[in-house]
Amino acid sequence: MKRRTRMIVTASVLAVALIAAGAFGVSQFSESDSDEIETAADAEVIAPQVVAGAAGPPAATLDGLVEQLLVRVEAVPGDHVAWATLGIAYVQQARVVADPSLFPRAQAALEESLAVEPDDNFLAYAGRSVLAAGRHRFADAKTEAERGLEINSFNPILWGALSDAQLQLGEYDEAAASVDRMIELSPDTSSFSRASYIAELNGDVNEATTLMQQALDDAGSPTDRAFALTILGDLKFNAGEPGEALTLYNQARDAAPDDAAALYGKARAEAALGQNETALDHYAELVEASPEPSYLVAYGELLESLGRTEEAEQQYAVVDAVLALFEENGVENDAAPVLFLADHDEPERALREAERAIAVRPFIAMHDAHAWALYASGRYDDALEASEQALRLGTPNAQFHFHAGMIKLALGNEDGARVDLERALEINPFFDPLDVPIAQSALAELGPAT
Known part of the structure; x- marks a missing residue:
């Protein structure tokens, strides 16, 4: 979402x-x-x-x-x-x-x-x-x-x-x-x-x-x-x-x-x-x-970024109810629910939904969501492969590059992580109120390229 x-x-x-x-x-x-x-x-x-x-x-x-x-x-x-x-x-x-x-x-x-x-x-x-x-x-x-x-x-x-x-x-x-x-x-x-x-x-x-x-x-x-x-x-x-x-x-x-x-x-x-x-x-x-x-x-994420966690959780609870309503009425999950689940501590469910969705909807956004679900599940090599599919058209999407950077960081590829995280912030330094600070913090820890 x-x-x-x-x-x-x-x-x-x-x-x-x-x-x-x-x-x-x-x-x-x-x-x-x-x-x-x-x-x-x-x-x-x-x-x-x-x-x-x-x-x-x-x-x-x-x-x-x-x-x-x-x-x-x-x-x-x-x-x-x-x-x-x-x-x-x-x-x-x-x-x-x-x-x-x-x-x-x-x-x-x-x-x-x-x-x-x-x-x-x-x-x-x-x-x-x-x-x-x-x-x-x-x-x-x-x-x-x-x-x-x-x-x-x-x-x-x-x-x-x-x-x-x-x-x-x-x-x-x-x-x-x-x-x-x-x-x-x-x-x-x-x-x-x-x-x-x-x-x-x-x-x-x-x-x-x-x-x-x-x-x-x-x-x-x-x-x-x-x-x-x-x-x-x-x-x-x-x-x-x-x-x-x-x-x-x-x-x-x-x-x-x-x-x-x-x-x-x-x-x-x-x-x-x-x-x-x-x-x-x-x-x-x-x-x-x-x-x-x-x-x-x-x-919810803007509220969360401002420290208003309880109010944010109220919005997330409504999301769960709406997703259930979608499922009841024959709507297949897409990238958005997968990302939501991966970001909110349901990696196994996120991966199940991603694998089902990618089989019938291999769009770049779905590849990105699949990559993020794999990352949340600790399957970093598979996540990198899926992330490469998401980026293969050259789409200037800050979120895709953020995900790629975090996956590479988990794999110990610091130079690759730095390139993608910098690219994410170069494309749009305002792309997400929660992920932008994560990218900035990761880059600060990585330090300049040697």
């Missing part, structure tokens, strides 16, 4: 919800994750299939859209587009409120859509892809996107969904090719943001920033604008520039005041700038609205 990576998985697949929603008059959503909702380029293809105005007055929020769609499918149960859109909206609702119990509702709506129209229904397969991704079942997400593309190979949203799944499966070249195809079909916020992420993963932060600026320039709604500004803020923060990041997060909040990802970035930047009480206030606001595990852990 504290090592929150930039995720576009399921993000602009959710644009499909707006494709149909456009026919209902929906122009703006409230959303609260690092993911985006945006109007798709092929809106004219799907929107005519929905009877405009049948669901009543325009919805102003995601909750309003769900209510309208429920009215619609009750009135016209044969509307497969409305059923598919309802399924996608439920997935996004689950993300907004960190409530995976909405996933079974999404699944039921998507199954109903396919029961109504089993053949010419690429929208339902887009929904099934986004649902599988929401459950961290990326092989299934890839399969569903490919099934949708068999029906409509010119749909950019499906190419985006495919690229998201390919990235998480470690198919980096294939993901880049899918994004290129998506840009050919629809050069917009959604496609440019994916291209930006691939550039970032490959170590080209300047290109990532340029592409994300293009995504901002093409933003067609306040939500799109907030998303692009937040990612630009993340790029600045991850490069060790919290002041510039805070400016961008504030602009994102101006565009979409309810955007949780922007508020998370804002709190993190404020803490890096020493504005701890303001940051804590914003974290409290954030987890009240969206008790997503990564937000809860970030809040």
